[in-house]
Amino acid sequence: MLGWKISDGGEYRVSLPRLSEEEEGLVSRVEGNFRTEARSMDFSSREDVLNSIKSIVLRTAQSEGIFLDKDQTHYLPEMCFLHIYGFAFLDKLLEDPSIEEISIIGINKPAYVYIRKEGWKSVNAQFTSQDALTDVINKMGKNIGRRITLQRPKLNAILPDGSRLHASLPPLSAGELTIRRFTDNPFSPSELVESGAFPSRAIALLSLLMQADMSLIISGNTASGKTTTLNSLFSFVPSDERIVITEESPEINIPHPHTARLVANEEMGVSLRELVYDTLRMRPDRLIVGEVRNAEEVGALFDALLGGQARGCYATFHAQSAEETLRRLKFFGVSEADFGSIDAIVVQRRMLHYDPKKRKNTEVRRMVEFCFGPSKKAVLSYEMGSDSWKENQEKEFLSSISSSLGLSEKEISHELKERETFLKKKRPFADFFSEYQGKFYGR
Numbered sequence: 359m360l361g362w363k364i365s366d367g368g369e370y371r372v373s374l375p376r377l378s379e380e381e382e383g384l385v386s387r388v389e390g391n392f393r394t395e396a397r398s399m400d401f402s403s404r405e406d407v408l409n410s411i412k413s414i415v416l417r418t419a420q421s422e423g424i425f426l427d428k429d430q431t432h433y434l435p436e437m438c439f440l441h442i443y444g445f446a447f448l449d450k451l452l453e454d455p456s457i458e459e460i461s462i463i464g465i466n467k468p469a470y471v472y473i474r475k476e477g478w479k480s481v482n483a484q485f486t487s488q489d490a491l492t493d494v495i496n497k498m499g500k501n502i503g504r505r506i507t508l509q510r511p512k513l514n515a516i517l518p519d520g521s522r523l524h525a526s527l528p529p530l531s532a533g534e535l536t537i538r539r540f541t542d543n544p545f546s547p548s549e550l551v552e553s554g555a556f557p558s559r560a561i562a563l564l565s566l567l568m569q570a571d572m573s574l575i576i577s578g579n580t581a582s583g584k585t586t587t588l589n590s591l592f593s594f595v596p597s598d599e600r601i602v603i604t605e606e607s608p609e610i611n612i613p614h615p616h617t618a619r620l621v622a623n624e625e626m627g628v629s630l631r632e633l634v635y636d637t638l639r640m641r642p643d644r645l646i647v648g649e650v651r652n653a654e655e656v657g658a659l660f661d662a663l664l665g666g667q668a669r670g671c672y673a674t675f676h677a678q679s680a681e682e683t684l685r686r687l688k689f690f691g692v693s694e695a696d697f698g699s700i701d702a703i704v705v706q707r708r709m710l711h712y713d714p715k716k717r718k719n720t721e722v723r724r725m726v727e728f729c730f731g732p733s734k735k736a737v738l739s740y741e742m743g744s745d746s747w748k749e750n751q752e753k754e755f756l757s758s759i760s761s762s763l764g765l766s767e768k769e770i771s772h773e774l775k776e777r778e779t780f781l782k783k784k785r786p787f788a789d790f791f792s793e794y795q796g797k798f799y800g801r
Contacts (some may be wrong), residue, residue, distance in 0.1 A: 599614065
């Protein structure tokens with residue numbers, strides 16, 4: 359009747375009640391009464407809406423001679439609120455900070471969530487009608503003026519908290535929705551080291567690369583942490599620099615006060631490449647092109663790299679090695695002669711690590727390659743068997759950094775040790791940024 363329900367089972371349990379048929383009927387009638395009354399009311403907050411719904415629930419029950427016990431007077435208004443104003447049971451999932459991804463894979467099928475360090479789990483909730491799923495998707499897309507319809511059965515949007523939404527309807531799918539969560543508290547560089555994703559040596563080297571205004575592509579498979587790393591590395595960029603971000607969807611979250619963000623909009627005919635051209639008039643110190651996924655977006659990235667409108671240019675890309683990155687860029691139309699405009703490639707990978715004692719797979723994220731120079735030789739590489747990183751062409755990299763920063767070999771060695779020492783203390787993102795800026799840039 360509501361188009362969604364709380365069900366039995368599920369490895370992840372939403373703390374909502376399973377309604378009886380009579381209770382679902384009451385929720386539907388309250389919805390009709392609320393929509394009638396809401397036309398003449400002005401709500402300034404979610405609390406105003408919830409209070410109005412509580413009042414309508416009690417009045418509707420009283421007028422119909424329905425007795426509500428104490429528990430019902432508490433949970434029925436909440437269920438009405440989620441159904442009428444919220445995103446059904448998805449609101450509860452969005453409240454849990456441990457959830458990284460939410461997935462709906464069809465009607466009358468359980469929802470799934472991806473929980474950090476635990477993996478995918480089924481949920482004791484599901485949508486039971488296409489109309490209800492469509493209604494929730496359109497509520498989510500409302501804040502950017504987008505709707506999903508039978509004529510346009512696909513939607514990409516950003517939720518108010520910054521999470522990414524992708525949804526599609528028949529005939530493209532059986533009705534699916536995926537939400538990838540966005541965090542207000544990005545990983546700091548020291549937290550990347552503490553998590554095991556990067557060795558401190560790699561982060562210290564990358565801090566020098568960022569200071570030297572060199573351009574960087576971060577490659578990897580899906581959900582390998584590419585954007586997380588890019589966010590983190592901007593801790594090493596001086597806070598007074600002007601950063602311009604061009605993206606298909608807002609994902610980059612950096613602490614710099616002088617940041618301008620341009621977002622492409624397919625429906626309005628504004629492409630990522632056009633936005634990159636616009637940055638020519640914006641005088642950025644650093645330009646982030648976001649995630650590049652097709653020939654046009656790769657073209658936009660290399661327009662920026664070769665045009666020199668910023669001192670450093672950065673992007674993320676889908677590839678599982680530096681070699682594959684170059685091969686795919688060539689496939690998208692980039693000349694080998696232009697590869698030199700990329701100073702470095704960092705490759706991350708999301709992989710499974712099997713523990714024979716626990717007989718359990720654990721998903722881990724690792725930097726597997728850090729490559730530099732025209733030939734993209736590996737400065738550091740990860741060896742799966744020993745779970746360790748191997749140093750390779752570090753001397754060539756440091757020589758280039760020395761030249762860019764005007765420092766001697768001895769001074770660069772000292773800077774590197776200072777940064778490795780600084781990374782040993784785990785700090786949250788905001789604290790790391792503030793302390794690093796003060797120590798290394800006097801800000």
